[in-house]
Amino acid sequence: MTDRLNCLSYQVSSDNIKNHRNDIGSHLKSKTYVRITDDEEEPAHQVRRSSHVKFSSVLKDGASIALPLAFTVFVVVLWRLNGSPSGDSLEKLREDAIRYLASTFPILFAGITGKLMSEIVRWKLERGATVGLLEQLNGSQTVGSTVMTLFSFGSFNLLSILLLITWAFSPLGTQGLLRMESRRNEPRVKDITITYFDDDARSRLVKWQELFSTGSFGPTPGMRSLTSLYATLVTTPEATKFDTMDLWGNVRIPFLNHTENEWRDLPSNSSEIEYSSLAGIPISNLDIGNTTFTVESSYLDLRCHNATVLTGDQAPEGFFAHLDHSMMDTAASSAEDLKDKIFRMPNGTWHGYNFTNGDATTWSLALDRFVDPIWLLKNRTTTRELESDDRSAKRERPILFRNETGIDVGPTTLLFEAYAVSAFTDKQLREHNHVKATFGVTQKYVESRVACRLAAADNTKPSCRVISQRPSQRRHAPEGITHLSFPKVFNLLSQRLPLVVGGSVNYQADFSLYYLKDPTLRDMQSDERAFMKSYTAETLEIRLAQLLNTFLAVSQLSFEIAGRGSAQRKDSANVVSRSNETVPAELRELVVVVQISDVWAAVCLSSGVVLLAAGVMGVVFKHRARGPEIFGYISTIFRDSKYFDLSPKADLLDGGDLSKTLRELQIRHGNVGSKDGEPVTGVVPLGDTEMDHLN
Secondary structure: OOOOOOOOEEEEOOHHHHHHHOOOOHHHHHHHOOOOOOOOOOOOOOOOOOOOOOOOEEEEHHHHHHHHHHHHHHHHHHHHHHOEOOOOOOOHHHHHHHHHHHHHHHHHHHHHHHHHHHHHHHHHHHHHHHHHHHHHHOOOOOHHHHHHHHHHOOOOOOHHHHHHHHHHHHHHHHHHHHOOOOEEEEEEEEEEEEEOOOOOOOOHHHHHHHHHHHHOOOHHHHHHHHHHHHHHHOEEEEEEEEOEEOOOOOOOOOOOOOOOOEEEOHHHHHHHHHHHOOOOOOOEEEOOOOEEEEEEEOOOOEEEEEEEEEEOOOOOOOOOOOOOOHHHHHOOOOOOOOOOOOOOOOOOOOEEOOOOOOOEEEEEEEOOOOOOHHHHHHOOOOOOOOOOOHHHHOOOHHHHHHHOOOOOOOOOOEEEEEEOOOOOOOOOHOOOEEEEEEEEEEEEEEEEEEEEEHHHHHHOOEEEEEEEEOOOOOOOOOOEEEEEEHHHHHHHHHHHHHHHHOOOOOOOOOHEEEEEEOOOHHHHOOOOOOOOHOOOHHHHHHHHHHHHHHHHHHHHHHHOOOOOOOEEEEOOOOOOOOEEEEEEEEEEEEEEEEEEHHHHHHHHHHHHHHHHHHHHHHHHHHHOOOOOOOOOOOOHHOOOOOOOOOOOHHHOHHHHHHHHHHHOOOEEEEEEEEEEEEEEEEEOOOOOOHHHOOO
């Protein structure tokens, strides 16, 4: 063993160190080789490296650049996801990648940056550098060692600051990766289409009147469903009556309170709004989010001319008007033998049903003006123009007159008469009210802006309300022509609406009459028998209009108002009734998007750039150094010693390769002898006879 390996020894005398330093200084000036020890017999070998490139070395160099580059690209890609919708197919993979990278980034940073420090030390040593600089660089291969070296050597200089800043990017990069991504709700706007019920639709009263007049069957089956729906809406709980939507989720339309062609916002409190009907307009095709759209609709508007309320057993003679339903009944008929019958419906005559018509009732409705019989194809009017298919589809509703000009439309007046009867059996309990009121009737056309909100958790129950209104900007029939202006509609309405409850006693019974006093119907449990005495013109014109519009709405929709007619989601059937209208809408939905913090993303990207720069510089310094890589390996202790007889090829090996070759060799550090009375220490292999002798 001693023939091949000899110990590397050095003198610890301060004089020798000083002499060696002077010799090295002279060498730097003379460019000639200076012996390191006095007994050195031949110069050191030339510093060089092997020309053979290992595949493992290329792999390490490539990894030192590729891994930081991949990390930097990942951060850039992640940064570009800012504002993109969350929940994509790669989200789970991306979250896993962030967790794994956050765990491995400090390890990767320490490995690449530590290697850079080692390569810089090797490169600087070959060109000459102070021991303090080399120790500071060599001791800065981890975050902790950088701080320890700073305090151990007292190296408080610019390089110390640069090293601390460099290593600070290791924890900053990890924190930036973990903190840069989050989620936020962001409103998105897109255009959709909304389908809603066209309330200019033909009333089913027309069909029932035609079937009844031809003897097919009476209107009773259809009227039973209509009256049940009407009763449900009138007797619905108080909170629903003042809500923005009806019992089935249809949007209620308020009365228009201005005539200017500008939008007017409505109060946010629905209890401050007077709605035109207890029934709303069905809407469908709503999507999750906030949807805004406009709806065209119309309603009967009443303006009370006068209202008289009397108290007493008997009304004065002539107080109640004489009503004649015969002419209206004839005008509403569709029997074949009546098509050529000449009849008149003179304006100014009250056409309606008296208090008693088969079944008793305590109130009645009458109208003094209808459309001319010529528009009904009566009085032998069979002109081809009026019989056209287009007009046939529009007959019995105001839209028939939308494009007509030069029509003389006079004012239409509605008559309302009622009397309150508390009891017939006991004269002591009798207390009567007599009411008579007349109203101007018009058809108001409005455009309403509707806002609906549908949350994913609400299933099929959106929340909708009218937020602003203005008069309709479309062309319509004259306002004096209403749905009541057609005999087939008003004939059944005036006959059947008072009979929804009917009877000769309305005290605590007829909810329609109690509604005219108080929509909450609280007074139906009151002992006040003359409950009509609080009727006023202001309340009658609003509440009677609401009842008429409600009855007309359910006559148009029937049970569609409670089924497919309610406000529905997009995945519901895109049909609300037999008469639909489709309008564009603006959908604002809250979308969960990826939010990338610019600050943390910049910190993370900077860490990646620093790591990439460290990888590139490490490869550059590695290949600019002439000698093999020896720092950090035990073989450095004995590779250049004259006491170790190594093969000349050993000088070409890196420290790691040389240590791998001699990994079975056991060595020990200790005293190996003396020279000039000074102890000599060194590293020797265990088992060496000289070492054993010295020990």
